[in-house]
Amino acid sequence: MVPAKAGDRVAVHYTGSLDDGTVFDSSRGQDPLTFTLGTGEVIAGFDAIVDGMQIGEVRQTVIAAEHAYGPYQEDLIFAVSNEQLPPGLEAEIGEQYQMRQPDGQVIIVTVRDVNPAGVVFDANHPLAGQNLSFEIELMSIA
Numbered sequence: 001m002v003p004a005k006a007g008d009r010v011a012v013h014y015t016g017s018l019d020d021g022t023v024f025d026s027s028r029g030q031d032p033l034t035f036t037l038g039t040g041e042v043i044a045g046f047d048a049i050v051d052g053m054q055i056g057e058v059r060q061t062v063i064a065a066e067h068a069y070g071p072y073q074e075d076l077i078f079a080v081s082n083e084q085l086p087p088g089l090e091a092e093i094g095e096q097y098q099m100r101q102p103d104g105q106v107i108i109v110t111v112r113d114v115n116p117a118g119v120v121f122d123a124n125h126p127l128a129g130q131n132l133s134f135e136i137e138l139m140s141i142a
Contacts, residue, residue, distance in 0.1 A: 003052045006038030009142040010050055017133045024127065032139045043068050046134065053138040063132045072129030081118040091119045
């Protein structure tokens with residue numbers, strides 16, 4: 001059997017969990033995740049684990065934060081005054097919004113705080129700064 005290699009279209013089932021055992025995502029019970037190996041469609045650490053797997057093989061690993069969603073960056077936390085917010089916005093802590101940056105790129109931000117002056121947003125990925133544990137099963141190679 002030929003192992004998966006860069007350029008192959010692969011399908012995997014996976015379960016991802018945090019250090020405390022909390023499952024943050026899983027493909028079990030739905031269609032497998034399909035992506036082209038080595039093209040950056042998934043986090044780098046995930047790509048590296050699938051590389052070399054054979055169909056039916058199961059691997060368990062921990063992907064360090066720097067190979068997942070990167071370190072948590074305090075400089076990605078910013079405040080927006082009430083005058084700059086869309087009229088009628090009633091933000092609540094934990095809600096996520098899309099924001100367009102001056103260069104046109106859209107980013108996802110999470111409400112970290114709401115106060116009388118405005119809203120504090122966090123542009124870090126929700127899993128930034130966390131090591132991620134994965135159980136990955138290679139289902140197919142195309």
